[in-house]
Amino acid sequence: MSPRSQVTHAHDTDNEPLVRMVGISKKFGANQVLRNVDLEIRAGEVLVLAGENGAGKSTLIKILGGVHTEFDGEIWIQGRLVRPKSPSDAAALGVAVIYQELSLVPTMTVADNVFLGRSIVKRGFVDHDEQRRRAQQLLDQLGIEIPVESRVEDLPIAQQQLTEIAKALARNARVIVMDEPTSALNAPEVEKLFNLVKDLKQRGCGIVYITHKMEEIQRIADRITVLRDGEHVGTAPASDLPPARLIQWLVGREIEEQFPRHAATPGHERLRLRGFTVLPMHGQLRPPVENVDLVVRAGEIVGIGGLQGSGASELFMGLFGAYGQNVRGEALLDGKLLRIQSPSTAISQGVALLTNDRKATGLVLSMSVIANATLAGLPRISPMGWRRPALERSITASLCDRVSLRAASLDMEVEWLSGGNQQKVALAKWLQTEPRLLLLDEPTRGIDVGAKREVYQLMDALTQQGLAILLITSELPELLAMSDRIIVLHRGMVTAEFDRSSATPERVLAAAMGRQMANRG
Amino acid sequence: MAHQNHQYSPGTARATIGLGIFLVSLLILIALFAAEVLAGFGELDQKMQTAITGLPGISSVLGLAMNLFHCHALTAIKVVFYVGAIIGLAVAARAGRETRGVASWLNLPVCRAILALVLVFLLGVVFSAEGAFGIVGTHRDALRQASVFGLLACGMTLVIIGGGIDLGVGSVLALVSVTFSLMSIHWGWQPWVSVPACLLLGAMCGGLAGTITAGFRIQPFVATLAMMVFARGLAKTVSGGTKISTAVKNPDGTFRYVDVPAVFRFIDSRILDGNLSVVTVIFIVCAVLTWILLARHRWGTHLYAIGGNEEAARLSGVPVTSTKILSYVASGLLAGVAGLCQAAQEQQGDPETGAGYELTAIAIVVIGGTTLTGGRGGIGLTLLGTLTIGYLEKILSINAVPEASRLMLTGVIIVAAVLAQRRKR
Ligand SMILES: Nc1ncnc2c1ncn2[C@@H]1O[C@H](COP(=O)(O)OP(=O)(O)OP(=O)(O)O)[C@@H](O)[C@H]1O
Ligand SMILES: [Mg+2]
Numbered sequence: 001m002s003p004r005s006q007v008t009h010a011h012d013t014d015n016e017p018l019v020r021m022v023g024i025s026k027k028f029g030a031n032q033v034l035r036n037v038d039l040e041i042r043a044g045e046v047l048v049l050a051g052e053n054g055a056g057k058s059t060l061i062k063i064l065g066g067v068h069t070e071f072d073g074e075i076w077i078q079g080r081l082v083r084p085k086s087p088s089d090a091a092a093l094g095v096a097v098i099y100q101e102l103s104l105v106p107t108m109t110v111a112d113n114v115f116l117g118r119s120i121v122k123r124g125f126v127d128h129d130e131q132r133r134r135a136q137q138l139l140d141q142l143g144i145e146i147p148v149e150s151r152v153e154d155l156p157i158a159q160q161q162l163t164e165i166a167k168a169l170a171r172n173a174r175v176i177v178m179d180e181p182t183s184a185l186n187a188p189e190v191e192k193l194f195n196l197v198k199d200l201k202q203r204g205c206g207i208v209y210i211t212h213k214m215e216e217i218q219r220i221a222d223r224i225t226v227l228r229d230g231e232h233v234g235t236a237p238a239s240d241l242p243p244a245r246l247i248q249w250l251v252g253r254e255i256e257e258q259f260p261r262h263a264a265t266p267g268h269e270r271l272r273l274r275g276f277t278v279l280p281m282h283g284q285l286r287p288p289v290e291n292v293d294l295v296v297r298a299g300e301i302v303g304i305g306g307l308q309g310s311g312a313s314e315l316f317m318g319l320f321g322a323y324g325q326n327v328r329g330e331a332l333l334d335g336k337l338l339r340i341q342s343p344s345t346a347i348s349q350g351v352a353l354l355t356n357d358r359k360a361t362g363l364v365l366s367m368s369v370i371a372n373a374t375l376a377g378l379p380r381i382s383p384m385g386w387r388r389p390a391l392e393r394s395i396t397a398s399l400c401d402r403v404s405l406r407a408a409s410l411d412m413e414v415e416w417l418s419g420g421n422q423q424k425v426a427l428a429k430w431l432q433t434e435p436r437l438l439l440l441d442e443p444t445r446g447i448d449v450g451a452k453r454e455v456y457q458l459m460d461a462l463t464q465q466g467l468a469i470l471l472i473t474s475e476l477p478e479l480l481a482m483s484d485r486i487i488v489l490h491r492g493m494v495t496a497e498f499d500r501s502s503a504t505p506e507r508v509l510a511a512a513m514g515r516q517m518a519n520r521g
Numbered sequence: 522m523a524h525q526n527h528q529y530s531p532g533t534a535r536a537t538i539g540l541g542i543f544l545v546s547l548l549i550l551i552a553l554f555a556a557e558v559l560a561g562f563g564e565l566d567q568k569m570q571t572a573i574t575g576l577p578g579i580s581s582v583l584g585l586a587m588n589l590f591h592c593h594a595l596t597a598i599k600v601v602f603y604v605g606a607i608i609g610l611a612v613a614a615r616a617g618r619e620t621r622g623v624a625s626w627l628n629l630p631v632c633r634a635i636l637a638l639v640l641v642f643l644l645g646v647v648f649s650a651e652g653a654f655g656i657v658g659t660h661r662d663a664l665r666q667a668s669v670f671g672l673l674a675c676g677m678t679l680v681i682i683g684g685g686i687d688l689g690v691g692s693v694l695a696l697v698s699v700t701f702s703l704m705s706i707h708w709g710w711q712p713w714v715s716v717p718a719c720l721l722l723g724a725m726c727g728g729l730a731g732t733i734t735a736g737f738r739i740q741p742f743v744a745t746l747a748m749m750v751f752a753r754g755l756a757k758t759v760s761g762g763t764k765i766s767t768a769v770k771n772p773d774g775t776f777r778y779v780d781v782p783a784v785f786r787f788i789d790s791r792i793l794d795g796n797l798s799v800v801t802v803i804f805i806v807c808a809v810l811t812w813i814l815l816a817r818h819r820w821g822t823h824l825y826a827i828g829g830n831e832e833a834a835r836l837s838g839v840p841v842t843s844t845k846i847l848s849y850v851a852s853g854l855l856a857g858v859a860g861l862c863q864a865a866q867e868q869q870g871d872p873e874t875g876a877g878y879e880l881t882a883i884a885i886v887v888i889g890g891t892t893l894t895g896g897r898g899g900i901g902l903t904l905l906g907t908l909t910i911g912y913l914e915k916i917l918s919i920n921a922v923p924e925a926s927r928l929m930l931t932g933v934i935i936v937a938a939v940l941a942q943r944r945k946r
Contacts, residue, residue: 382819
């Protein structure tokens with residue numbers, strides 16, 4: 001190819017965007033979700049698609065990805081009017097999508113998932129060796145360490161998300177859409193993903209990136225399109241949208257102070273762990289949590305820092321009784337021995353656990369908002385076992401107010417809520433049990449700036465009333481700002497403990513990577 | 522190809538037209554049927570025949586069809602409207618996906634179950650077997666014959682909503698039916714002893730299967746398949762491999778005939794001037810009780826949660842194992858009730874009875890719209906499914922459709938109904 005033709009090629013793509021979506025409207029029954037939305041994806045740039053929970057971002061992307069096929073409006077891909085009829089149709093048009101709610105087959109291996117739908121075939125049979133080799137190659141390229149042979153359901157959520165990313169990249173698509181790809185990733189993996197995005201940009205791919213995280217938007221956005229309540233608020237170069245203005249676009253008003261945390265007034269000892277250990281399960285070699293000592297006082301938020309495999313989530317699950325009696329060590333709740341048997345005993349003693357994977361372990365998607373919100377509290381709502389629908393409804397309504405849920409109706413199946421609103425339902429469920437100790441594993445996963453602030457406010461208010469919170473979050477700013485103390489885990493063991501004044505991003509990260517800190521108190 | 526423009530018009534107009542055609546056809550069919558019942562089939566048919574012969578164009582077409590299919594003029598006309606109703610409905614249902622209002626209700630499982638029932642019912646109106654469909658007795662028998670299946674289907678609904686399946690119900694029915702006959706006919710037990718004992722037996726069978734699957738984590742399909750074989754064997758053991766009937770064998774090898782026990786006669790009797798079978802009443806009472814448990818008790822909610830997402834349910838404090846076991850107990854109990862009814866109706870305990878009933882029960886549940894994957898559905902839907910299958914069987918039998926074609930037709934209709942129930946994502 002001559003240099004000249006290359007120039008014209010580049011010139012062409014400058015003028016003609018890779019994808020142009022014009023006047024897209026979409027209804028679910030009576031619920032108008034998108035109203036006349038435009039979207040333009042250009043080669044070699046990152047377009048951030050931003051908006052509150054339920055604004056219609058995922059829906060817009062699903063239309064492009066051939067998931068929703070009934071809509072009004074036009075889609076132009078490289079100058080051709082198209083209408084993706086199925087995900088494979090969209091893939092053939094050069095569009096790859098990393099979906100928010102992961103679309104992996106849990107019982108298949110990582111390699112099989114990466115090549116799902118386009119298996120490498122030799123003489124009519126799937127060539128597993130070749131698939132494994134290619135998958136390994138791809139993962140190496142991405143700098144991801146996941147055993148390609150392991151089944152997806154055995155992997156933690158972060159690795160599942162990485163697999164989903166690898167699957168989309170394996171398609172060599174021209175347009176890559178990432179719907180909240182980092183919601184379960186930790187700092188180092190996010191870094192890898194960003195390098196990858198840079199790489200893709202240089203290769204002339206167009207990237208759509210959906211996120212609720214401000215730092216991410218500032219780091220990688222070239223242009224930003226904002227949706228609000230299904231309408232196109234506007235599109236602008238990232239440089240024209242400083243954070244304050246962006247937030248104004250997103251929520252339609254200004255937001256003061258991102259992290260509303262009052263100085264804690266710690267009360268008596270709520271939880272004390274001594275030598276808490278979770279025994280190894282299904283073929284693990286080491287205990288996922290080993291000899292953890294920690295104290296949480298009433299009215300306190302204690303953050304748990306750590307990277308993938310730190311054992312923080314397992315600590316929560318073990319404490320909550322999700323592993324049955326597979327734990328050792330001593331746990332005292334308000335000075336009394338905490339009986340660890342099953343989740344129901346934990347709930348009856350005033351412990352609540354918001355898990356980090358709302359779809360797999362948090363919600364029953366086929367049930368209504370009301371049924372989900374009251375599920376953990378049924379023994380209290382209906383002591384004799386007979387249900388009280390009116391009471392359930394009013395309880396749910398007030399809970400939904402507290403977490404500012406946006407749902408067309410409380411009888412709607414949770415499956416049809418947007419990701420962030422699903423998260424809010426999961427949170428509402430645990431508020432309903434009025435716990436003494438709240439274990440929060442990624443509580444703001446996938447929720448928008450406005451709602452995040454409301455969750456923080458809620459955490460603050462709850463601790464003012466004497467609740468104790470243990471918090472796991474992969475977002476460092478959140479961890480630093482919301483925690484009164486931070487305990488860092490590495491491979492299941494405590495490596496450091498900081499109070500508010502001594503915690504800095506560098507020191508927390510260093511401890512999370514396994515460096516023992518001297519100032520452990 | 523690239524420049525096709527698929528603008529979707531709002532389907533409201535099409536939906537309205539479709540529904541209109543459906544309703545008009547429906548009304549005409551009902552009017553024809555009413556006239557037929559009032560005037561007598563032969564009378565009306567005769568009039569139709571003469572009316573049609575008056576119109577040259579139509580008569581030749583209809584006449585041809587009548588000769589080809591050996592049917593009456595009246596039936597031929599009704600078939601035309603029946604086809605019209607189906608087409609109207611199909612049009613409305615397609616349009617209903619995009620519109621709101623009445624047509625979008627067609628997407629609800631309840632509506633679909635009702636429509637399936639209406640279509641089957643109309644089939645009876647069309648092929649009324651020279652008016653037989655207009656007689657009260659036909660409906661009473663349809664309901665009576667559906668009741669045993671309905672009882673099994675209620676239990677099956679509970680288990681399926683909880684994410685399981687119960688293949689053992691047909692055999693448990695046979696076991697209870699044999700035991701009940703033995704107790705009532707041979708041993709002369711009083712009903713207040715034999716009935717609770719038999720129900721306990723059914724519940725225990727269910728409890729055993731439930732414990733194996735939920736307690737020991739064996740796939741429900743396998744655990745209840747084992748129960749299906751085991752209970753059948755037990756039924757044969759209990760009965761000694763023969764039918765337990767009122768012909769009781771004496772020690773010297775001769776037979777003596779005893780009276781049919783009073784409890785059998787009671788269960789097999791009718792109330793309301795002979796217009797309603799007691800079996801049907803039993804079924805309805807059981808269905809209502811099951812509905813109350815499922816929709817108004819915590820246990821039902823827990824069952825839905827387990828079927829929808831077992832892990833999330835467990836982490837929300839739902840007692841998964843006991844809830845699941847109880848659903849199998851309930852299923853066994855209801856199979857026991859069905860067994861009592863079966864014994865009373867057959868006036869004997871046949872160890873071979875009820876074979877394949879579990880599959881009919883599953884078909885009923887699925888046609889109603891309860892999903893086999895669990896978590897969604899209800900007793901109301903199953904009630905509609907029971908009526909659909911019950912009427913289908915009855916209509917085929919009053920029209921003297923031979924057994925072989927009946928089975929094939931039933932298979933086809935099950936697939937059609939399930940296709941219509943399929944959820945669109
Ligand atoms: N299949 C569906 N059926 C009915 N309603 C739906 C369906 N999918 C989405 N919705 C509704 O459409 C609206 C937009 O949802 P969408 O998932 O696009 O939001 P989002 O912008 O991606 O939000 P989030 O940031 O929380 O992921 C929500 O109100 C949601 O309840
Ligand atoms: Mg979304």
